[in-house]
Amino acid sequence: xxxxxxxxxxxxxxxxxxxxxxxxxxxxxxxxxxxxxxxxxxxxxxxxxxxxxxxxxxxxxxxxxxxxxxxxxxxxxxxxxxxxxxxxxxxxxxxxxxxxxxxxxxxxxxxxxxxxxxxxxxxxxxxxxxxxxxxxxxxxxxxxxxxxxxxxxxxxxxxxxxxxxxxxxxxxxxxxxxxxxxxxxxxxxxxxxxxxxxxxxxxxxxxxxxxxxxxxxxxxxxxxxxxxxxxxxxxxxxxxxxxxxxxxxxxxxxxxxxxxxxxxxxxxxxxxxxxxxxxxxxxxxxxxxxxxxxxxxxxxxxxxxxxxxxxxxxxxxxxxxxxxxxxxxxxxxxxxxxxxxxxxxxxxxxxxxxxxxxxxxxxxxxxxxxxxxxxxxxxxxxxxxxx
Amino acid sequence: xxxxxxxxxxxxxxxxxxxxxxxxxxxxxxxxxxxxxxxxxxxxxxxxxxxxxxxxxxxxxxxxxxxxxxxxxxxxxxxxxxxxxxxxxxxxxxxxxxxxxxxxxxxxxxxxxxxxxxxxxxxxxxxxxxxxxxxxxxxxxxxxxxxxxxxxxxxxxxxxxxxxxxxxxxxxxxxxxxxxxxxxxxxxxxxxxxxxxxxxxxxxxxxxxxxxxxxxxxxxxxxxxxxxxxxxxxxxxxxxxxxxxxxxxxxxxxxxxxxxxxxxxxxxxxxxxxxxxxxxxxxxxxxxxxxxxxxxxxxxxxxxxxxxxxxxxxxxxxxxxxxxxxxxxxxxxxxxxxxxxxxxxxxxxxxxxxxxxxxxxxxxxxxxxxxxxxxxxxxxxxxxx
Numbered sequence: 001x002x003x004x005x006x007x008x009x010x011x012x013x014x015x016x017x018x019x020x021x022x023x024x025x026x027x028x029x030x031x032x033x034x035x036x037x038x039x040x041x042x043x044x045x046x047x048x049x050x051x052x053x054x055x056x057x058x059x060x061x062x063x064x065x066x067x068x069x070x071x072x073x074x075x076x077x078x079x080x081x082x083x084x085x086x087x088x089x090x091x092x093x094x095x096x097x098x099x100x101x102x103x104x105x106x107x108x109x110x111x112x113x114x115x116x117x118x119x120x121x122x123x124x125x126x127x128x129x130x131x132x133x134x135x136x137x138x139x140x141x142x143x144x145x146x147x148x149x150x151x152x153x154x155x156x157x158x159x160x161x162x163x164x165x166x167x168x169x170x171x172x173x174x175x176x177x178x179x180x181x182x183x184x185x186x187x188x189x190x191x192x193x194x195x196x197x198x199x200x201x202x203x204x205x206x207x208x209x210x211x212x213x214x215x216x217x218x219x220x221x222x223x224x225x226x227x228x229x230x231x232x233x234x235x236x237x238x239x240x241x242x243x244x245x246x247x248x249x250x251x252x253x254x255x256x257x258x259x260x261x262x263x264x265x266x267x268x269x270x271x272x273x274x275x276x277x278x279x280x281x282x283x284x285x286x287x288x289x290x291x292x293x294x295x296x297x298x299x300x301x302x303x304x305x306x307x308x309x310x311x312x313x314x315x316x317x318x319x320x321x322x323x324x325x326x327x328x329x330x331x332x333x334x335x336x337x338x339x340x341x342x343x344x345x346x347x348x349x350x351x352x353x354x355x356x357x358x359x360x361x362x363x364x365x366x367x368x369x370x371x372x373x374x375x376x377x378x379x380x381x382x383x384x385x386x387x
Numbered sequence: 388x389x390x391x392x393x394x395x396x397x398x399x400x401x402x403x404x405x406x407x408x409x410x411x412x413x414x415x416x417x418x419x420x421x422x423x424x425x426x427x428x429x430x431x432x433x434x435x436x437x438x439x440x441x442x443x444x445x446x447x448x449x450x451x452x453x454x455x456x457x458x459x460x461x462x463x464x465x466x467x468x469x470x471x472x473x474x475x476x477x478x479x480x481x482x483x484x485x486x487x488x489x490x491x492x493x494x495x496x497x498x499x500x501x502x503x504x505x506x507x508x509x510x511x512x513x514x515x516x517x518x519x520x521x522x523x524x525x526x527x528x529x530x531x532x533x534x535x536x537x538x539x540x541x542x543x544x545x546x547x548x549x550x551x552x553x554x555x556x557x558x559x560x561x562x563x564x565x566x567x568x569x570x571x572x573x574x575x576x577x578x579x580x581x582x583x584x585x586x587x588x589x590x591x592x593x594x595x596x597x598x599x600x601x602x603x604x605x606x607x608x609x610x611x612x613x614x615x616x617x618x619x620x621x622x623x624x625x626x627x628x629x630x631x632x633x634x635x636x637x638x639x640x641x642x643x644x645x646x647x648x649x650x651x652x653x654x655x656x657x658x659x660x661x662x663x664x665x666x667x668x669x670x671x672x673x674x675x676x677x678x679x680x681x682x683x684x685x686x687x688x689x690x691x692x693x694x695x696x697x698x699x700x701x702x703x704x705x706x707x708x709x710x711x712x713x714x715x716x717x718x719x720x721x722x723x724x725x726x727x728x729x730x731x732x733x734x735x736x737x738x739x740x741x742x743x744x745x746x747x748x749x750x751x752x753x754x755x756x757x758x759x760x761x762x763x764x765x766x767x768x769x770x771x772x
Contacts, residue, residue: 062515081469129446239460371451
């Protein structure tokens with residue numbers, strides 16, 4: 001239990017709305033090569049184990065696990081796939097090191113969503129085949145219902161949700177790998193065409209292609225590989241039911257986020273997350289999700305996130321910067337790699353490598369990812385510059 | 388390294404067409420497992436689950452859909468996936484949860500419902516091939532296994548009759564398994580004369596399409612001592628994935644099984660596996676595969692395996708009983724659940740609870756192995772008491 005685990009390498013590739021010059025495997029190869037270079041030029045033969053996060057239907061391949069090893073340099077090595085968010089994949093990698101059987105483990109994830117001709121149709125295939133799918137509805141009705149319920153229960157306003165979009169897309173202008181940076185006005189969001197009431201089209205993040213590979217190591221190996229290890233202090237993940245009608249707290253609150261964060265905070269010894277954590281990269285697949293997650297993660301009370309947002313608390317120069325990178329609304333949504341994207345931005349900030357968006361004096365950060373509709377699965381990670 | 392014990396096991400009957408939904412199958416296996424050690428879902432901290440291609444159920448993010456069936460509702464739940472190898476890999480995955488110190492109890496549940504794939508689950512395997520170089524040829528899974536079987540036979544001069552003997556023996560063992568899908572003995576002639584699928588694979592060389600689920604409860608040493616005086620310890624785990632370019636490999640020897648087994652034996656401190664191990668549950672979706680894997684697992688010298696098979700070395704009362712459960716050929720092959728069933732079998736055998744198929748002589752160490760993806764992955768678990 002006392003074994004400490006650090007992130008010692010990071011590489012990414014792609015990050016465009018389409019990537020016609022790269023197949024998904026080339027994209028992963030590029031990210032992996034950069035990651036290994038970042039970890040002192042480690043040879044993949046020296047890596048003990050590999051974890052990929054993927055979903056078959058997203059790749060158009062049954063058993064997508066088959067095509068993992070070659071581009072990672074992982075042939076005839078321990079490799080497995082987690083069909084979950086890439087932060088769950090990260091948890092799997094971390095657990096392997098904590099068992100003591102492995103010392104260095106790579107975790108990878110990618111999105112090649114531009115290859116999909118009908119992504120929304122695919123999301124429909126994740127809904128219940130008997131009770132939901134026969135409606136043959138645009139699946140975003142689930143996000144519309146959730147948003148409406150959340151606004152109703154907490155008194156959060158439609159405008160406050162729109163302000164999340166304004167903040168994140170403006171933050172994205174300082175991030176060269178963010179795709180959707182823009183200066184927009186409140187009316188641009190609130191008066192945009194409605195996707196599913198009250199959710200408008202700008203309340204939803206855009207698609208992004210990209211691949212991210214990170215390298216984890218035990219304490220002793222971490223010191224050999226890098227002089228700027230970022231330590232994983234706590235990790236947690238949880239799943240509520242995917243059935244819309246049997247969620248324990250209804251659709252207004254993100255129970256999965258609360259449970260995942262409880263586990264991560266306990267492991268990291270954090271009692272007051274708002275004071276003990278310096279900044280966060282939090283899932284904002286939809287605008288309301290950022291606020292809902294902030295509350296579920298116990299960073300503020302129910303109904304407070306929107307008000308604190310308006311007071312500038314979550315701005316880059318606020319008390320608790322959230323999604324300084326631009327999040328998914330400003331950067332684009334990486335699907336299964338969403339978690340690693342949140343993690344990557346947290347690591348860059350902690351290493352002091354975030355360029356124009358760099359925050360000052362940060363040593364503890366939180367990354368949180370959600371798997372998107374219709375799931376109720378989330379994972380949280382606490383990272384720190386101190387072991 | 389933190390010790391991890393198996394304290395409960397359970398499985399549904401393996402059948403051609405279950406009336407239960409995948410969730411209900413998962414529920415049944417999980418419930419039997421918890422009941423077997425007197426626990427409830429409240430005692431379980433996390434779930435490690437597995438199921439093979441999403442295409443069978445026609446569900447995107449199938450792992451999420453399974454959650455409330457296998458007890459993962461409002462718990463840390465993570466699905467692991469290595470194709471056909473998932474069944475045993477889920478046990479490795481569960482071991483990670485407990486051995487890492489993050490959890491003390493982990494319920495491992497694997498489920499497969501293949502019958503909902505119409506007209507036949509085999510059709511969905513077209514989409515496992517490389518979309519540019521292989522899929523246009525419209526390959527079938529049986530074809531590449533036929534290539535592998537042919538190469539294996541040709542390398543050592545084995546005959547189709549030799550390979551058929553595995554199906555005969557495993558199906559005989561399976562008759563004593565209460566969850567088995569089969570009801571009658573077959574002979575070598577039956578197997579050889581059954582319908583030719585793709586030379587040299589005949590219909591009875593192949594394990595059947597099945598529906599079913601299996602589950603195990605893994606706990607830390609502290610919890611195990613409180614729950615039972617007969618814990619079965621996970622002594623070693625190993626897994627390995629070979630290149631996706633299967634056509635570039637010499638198929639006569641499963642290198643991936645070799646590396647995975649060595650990893651597990653190293654952890655378990657086993658130096659001479661063929662002498663130290665008492666029970667082997669190699670993955671046997673096809674007759675030849677059991678022998679192929681016995682060689683990869685270092686349990687039989689390469690090229691001598693058929694002789695040992697003929698000599699009764701692998702019989703229930705032989706020196707190294709192979710697939711005493713009946714394996715996939717004898718019980719059924721609901722892909723992910725079939726692997727977990729093999730670890731369930733080791734659990735029952737090592738505790739002396741395997742009734743009519745009990746291996747004599749108080750076996751103390753067993754190995755189970757599964758295989759999957761494009762003939763490229765092996766997961767190995769060594770258990771002992």
